[in-house]
Amino acid sequence: MTNFPKNRLRRLRQIHELNIINTETILSIEDLIAPIFVRPGKNTSTPIKSMPGIYQFSIDILCEEIENLKTLGIKAILLFGTLTEKDSTGSNASNHNGLIQTAIRAIKQNVSDIAIITDVCLCSYTTSGHCGVLDAKNFINNDDTIKILGEIALSHAEAGAHVVAPSAMMDGQVGAIRSQLDDNNFHQTCIMSYSAKYASSFYGPFREASSSTPQFGNRESYQLNIANKREAFREIDADIKEGADIVMVKPALAFLDIINKSHDLFNTPLAAFNVSGEYSMVHAAAQQGWIDKNKIILEILTSIKRSGANLIITWHAKEIAEFIQTNK
Ligand code: PBG
Ligand code: ZN
Secondary structure, rough: OOOOOHHHHHHHHHHOOOOOOOOOOOOOHHEEEEEEEEOOOOOOHHHHHHOOOOOOOOOOHHHHHHHHHHHHOEEEEEEEOOOOOOOOOHHHOOOOHHHHHHHHHHHHOOOOEEEEEEOOOOOOOOOOOOOOOOOOOOOHHHHHHHHHHHHHHHHHHOOOEEEEEEEOOOHHHHHHHHHHHHHHHOOOOOOEEEEEOOOOOHHHHHHHOOOOOOOOOOOOOOOOOOOOOOOHHHHHHHHHHHOOOOOEEOOOHHHHHHHHHHHHHOOEEEEEEEEEHHHHHHHHHHOOOOOOOHHHHHHHHHHHHHOOOOOEEEEOOHHHHHHHHHOO
């Protein structure tokens, strides 16, 4: 004779139906951060071929788009610049009248109550397409790069960004940015660091959209080896010690184990980036009629939250917020 209670699952289902205990993980629109591409020009939106439904917006349209996102309940955006004028040091990235700096000021003037987060990196601004400046042998010069990243972050903070998000994976980037901000009295500007960013193939569509594909070599000298786990925790630990306010794991889906353990190991707020390749795969299959797009997106985002992410940066933000709002 076994003591195992019979019909346990049936009673559990009954409890759920009576709403006595809730679902463990509830995805909310407020968990989502919407990434957006900004482009020069006026009254223009350029569709990204490899990311159906995603556009590069000129600043005027960007402000309208952010209003739409706000109406849907989205509280934060992450801005990426897409420029065609590049040089060896990516000097446009820290230009006080540059694209992102101008966009931040326009958002501050035209839209209220939206958290402005900005990507801080060089790859969309350098002719090499690398995330840092190079030395004579075409190796990344880490120390010169983190100084430049500090200047970019400061220019964003001066324009009014609430959070700066360094994505270059240079050693010491968080500390360098924190001291630049503090030296200039931007004590309240937060840092969300792309701490555990893997050298992933899931960034392909993004690189097309921001023309930031490395012109030679790859990013394996500064991004993490996809086979490694403990190394990710060392990176996160270092970033927290340097002053990161939010740490991030990226990509999300193929790295749920990293998200999960980071949530257990650290008590700093944790973000996960559901990246371009993850987005495009869902859309490609949905276009073929092979999957139920919205249900798949909800399952993906719920799994990222269940694994331990407090914030989810996702290209699906707008479409899934629309779906949630219309199916309440
Ligand atoms: C560049 C950067 C990348 C992404 C965000 N910032 C690409 C890369 O490192 O090559 C990827 C975002 C995405 O794919 O959605 N520093
Ligand atoms: Zn980069």
